[in-house]
Amino acid sequence: MQLHLPPVLEKLAALEAQVLVVSFATLPHLQKWQPYFENDFLKAYYEEHNLTRPDQPFARTRFVADPERKVYKAYGLGRNSVFKVYGPAILGQYARWAIQGKPIKKPTEDVLQRGGDFVIGRDSCLSLAYVGRDQSDRPPIATILTALARG
């Protein structure tokens, strides 16, 4: 979601950078989820923080499906332990969402699958490879933008 905040979208445009969101959900599931994410999460976040809603928040983003997780594995992303998935940080995040009245859907997919953030430059080489310690650990947005700026 941080990549789709208006100031970040402006920086992505200035860098002529793209975003590929990879999910291990099936393509039909991902196609149903995308508008839910846009309307129930992004739109709500913009309103909550008095941000002007971009006309096309996904102008530089595409969502791709990897249900067999071949690409996850190619990038070294296996599965976490239960203790890491449901550690204090994640439980705290869910508690905050509940207090804020945000919709929390019971996940239907594998909750142990690890995520990660990578940046690939114009030379096709990695300028960022970040695999979080647990499910809540993602790189600061500034780290991603710095890696994208290296081109």
Next chain:
Amino acid sequence: MRLRVPEIGEVGPNFSLPSTDGTIVELASYSKPVALVFLRHLA
């Protein structure tokens, strides 16, 4: 199978995956720089 996270400076492993817009995205021919965000489960 032991997985390995590719390191900075390595060529990013190529892939070809279907996109929600109905097209196929191939990393090798995709516009760069590009941020790859591997999701955990969908919220």
